[in-house]
Amino acid sequence: MTDLPDGPIAVLCGGVGAAKLLTGLQRVVAPERITAIANVGDDLELHGLHVSPDLDTITYTTAGAVSRERGWGLDGESWQAMEMVGRYGGVDWFSLGDRDLGTHLYRTHRLAEGASLGEATAEIVAGWDLGFHLLPVTDDRLRTMVTTADEGEITFQEYFVRRQHDVAVSAVRFDGAEDATPAPGVLDAIADATVIVIAPSNPVVSIDPVLAVPGVRDAIAARRNDVVAVSPIVGGEALKGPADRLLTELGRESSVVGVADWYRDITGVLVIDNVDAHHAPGIEALGIRPVVTNTIMSEPTITDALARTCLAAR
Numbered sequence: 001m002t003d004l005p006d007g008p009i010a011v012l013c014g015g016v017g018a019a020k021l022l023t024g025l026q027r028v029v030a031p032e033r034i035t036a037i038a039n040v041g042d043d044l045e046l047h048g049l050h051v052s053p054d055l056d057t058i059t060y061t062t063a064g065a066v067s068r069e070r071g072w073g074l075d076g077e078s079w080q081a082m083e084m085v086g087r088y089g090g091v092d093w094f095s096l097g098d099r100d101l102g103t104h105l106y107r108t109h110r111l112a113e114g115a116s117l118g119e120a121t122a123e124i125v126a127g128w129d130l131g132f133h134l135l136p137v138t139d140d141r142l143r144t145m146v147t148t149a150d151e152g153e154i155t156f157q158e159y160f161v162r163r164q165h166d167v168a169v170s171a172v173r174f175d176g177a178e179d180a181t182p183a184p185g186v187l188d189a190i191a192d193a194t195v196i197v198i199a200p201s202n203p204v205v206s207i208d209p210v211l212a213v214p215g216v217r218d219a220i221a222a223r224r225n226d227v228v229a230v231s232p233i234v235g236g237e238a239l240k241g242p243a244d245r246l247l248t249e250l251g252r253e254s255s256v257v258g259v260a261d262w263y264r265d266i267t268g269v270l271v272i273d274n275v276d277a278h279h280a281p282g283i284e285a286l287g288i289r290p291v292v293t294n295t296i297m298s299e300p301t302i303t304d305a306l307a308r309t310c311l312a313a314r
């Protein structure tokens, strides 16, 4: 068994890939040692509700309550409320399940009472008895915007869901990032961590909006030797979502070398899948140490082994 380091662990997170790795991490070390710092650029206001997809995907997945076939939202969902919204001609391209709505009702009410997104998130996490700490990277408004050829600039969810990310993107912007500040606990979690893991999330639209909050990228870069990133690209493709196409559309290489180049100034290690072992020299040439293992988290034993590898890799 690889010897695991002591001390606190920080994990930069997007949605599905990060949530899976977190379920492994919280099994291989005490969950209280883990602070997940999550992207909020996917958030949206819909039907007067504040929806935080990455925060909720992490919460529901680590709680074992996520819908396995969708990878988001809750298991055993019904869609009665959405059917009513659709009946009246309301926005129904973004499906909110009846159980999931409870989360958005609670979060929206707490925000209206003056609670921060971080405070509301901590209460929701407590409601699922999760042992790890889940922080939004910022409590401020930050929204990922993408520029498409046919519609110009649209919100991330209009791209990802309404367009099913089936449209080329020429630019990505994080609206509000320049005025945002790291949420309480974020910079301390990065400074105090023994290991900082960059989860296998989309580098362009999930990890970059986390790094875009002033102070966060510099804090991570300062700890580069203790940072371990996991490539979300395997064999040149994304396991889920548009990461491969986005890298290509933005003029970068959709490969583990392209990911290494994307993370060049902030990570000392890149964990890649066995199928990409031949790319190791190209990664080393960028001054990043490659760690080759099975990164396809298709079952808990693989997920836990990957979690151990990440913690032991720095």
Ligand code: FO1
Binding pocket: 014, 015, 016, 042, 051, 052, 053, 054, 056, 057, 072, 073, 093, 094, 095, 096, 100, 157, 160, 161
């Ligand atoms: N993804 C979809 O493809 N279609 C949906 O209707 C949808 C609804 C939805 C509701 C709540 C939520 O937390 C996530 C939801 N997602 C949906 C996934 C979401 O777009 C992605 O999880 C992230 O924003 C990208 O990681």
